[in-house]
Amino acid sequence: MSCYAATMSAMTFVDHNTADLLALRPGDTGYEEEIAGFQTGFVQRPALVVAAASADDVAAAVRYAAARDLPVGVQATGHGLPGPSEGGVLITTKRMDRVSVDPAARTVRVQAGVRWGQVVAAAEPYGLAPLNGSAPNVGAVSYTLGGGLGILAREFGYAADHVRALDVVTADGRLRHVTRESEPDLYWALLGGGGAFGVVTELEIGLVPVRTLYGGSIAFDGREVDPATVLRAYEEWTRTVPDTLTSSFAAVPYPDLPALPPHLRGRYVVSVRVAHTGGDGERLVAPLREIGPALSDSLREMPYADSHTIHSDPDFPHAYYGDSAVLGELDRPGAAELLSRTGPDAGALCVVQINHLGGALAKPAPNSVPYRDGRFLLRLLTMGERAAARRRLDTAFTPLAPVTIGRALNFAFGAGDRAEGLYDAETRKRLAGLKSLYDPANLFRGNGGLSA
Secondary structure: OOHHHHHHHOHHHOOOOOOOOEEEOOOOOOHHHHHOOOEOOOOEEOOEEEEOOOHHHHHHHHHHHHHOOOOEEEEOOOOOOOOOEEOOEEEEOOOOOOEEEEOOOOEEEEEOOOEHHHHHHHHHHHOOEOOOOOOOOOEHHHHHHOOOOOOOHHHHOOHHHHEEEEEEEOOOOOEEEEEOOOOHHHHHHHOOOOOOOOEEEEEEEEOEOOOEEEEEEEEEEOOOOOHHHHHHHHHHHHOOOOOOEEEEEEEEEOOOOOOOOOOOOOOEEEEEEEEEOOOOHHHHHHHHHOOOOOOEEOOEEEEHHHHHHOOOOOOOOEOOEEEEEEEOOOOHHHHHHHHHHHOHHHOOOEEEEEEEOOHHHHOOOOOOOOOOOOOEEEEEEEOOOHHHHHHHHHHHHHHHHHHEEEOOHHHOEOOOOOOOOOOOHHHHHHHHHHHHHHOOOOOOOOOOOOOO
């Protein structure tokens, strides 16, 4: 079937004047390409995929789904898929990629398909920066709706804390312009509620005046320097740093594969990653350099446009499963046991990342991002068959269960259908009440079981 014929075969739902709207069903030419995303471990298998190029396209798709009681999903880049799904309507937003910076107001407007790398590039000429995460190819909107834990988070807070306005299509098919003043309840719910309250077509977000930073990573060979010793030194060090410094610990047992760079093959790499906007970076990181002989050390002054090199996240699609735990404290014996269960002898690749929280992240904000009293965020990623991966993750999280206070919505890859822990009881109760008001039929079902 030609692309044109496929479009016509699925166009019966269109109730506005967008003649070029592309809508595809399974078996149509271009269907597989349209649903493909960064996550290859599981995919969405919608009955209808709508390739939206405008807010009007999104509204038409939502109205079509609502009239037939079909669930609605949204995909920009496919990084943060909560799990597989069958049927319903999937709205892809990658064609909605406009970015507009207002340097005087220090704001940027981003459409639903924009990636953070685009925003960094657009803001950089004005000496401004967004509160993006570590990977430039992650979608800006979905990241922000889930909170948005960025590389400068301890200084500036969550990305959600800086949202000025949202354009969103709600379950009634209306396109609303939502601000804290115009619709405070919906504003609160959208920012932290993920995709449970509508399809956000555009965000207006505040930028911060950052042109350069001190950052990079220092890495150790985990077979020569005890990873638990590195983590203990890291935890002690986090108690001494200012809020202008955001950091994380990582432990990655790389397999011995030809596809990897020679210096990583078969190594157990334990590292600390740093981003700091103050002028005394060298002094602050000095204790890290005393931990032991470094495998590599890239700590340096850099333009903000190079900040993606701090983590050097993979930029190629692949399969992964993951979950997270917000920790009230980092219990040292529990953390040591975690590293033992996820190291080179674990039998399967498991990536550990522990983000230092606090600072501006602990400050209250008019949104539903929970667990602001957490001191660390533990994130685990693994590969392999999904059920086995889930068991492996559950086993790895167990040693730190006594200090776990919740989970993070943005880091539930393949575990997004598990509702427990994504919100504290009070936040969940308020979200459920607003869900009953704005989406009583539970059209948007992809957020950890949050329902009316």
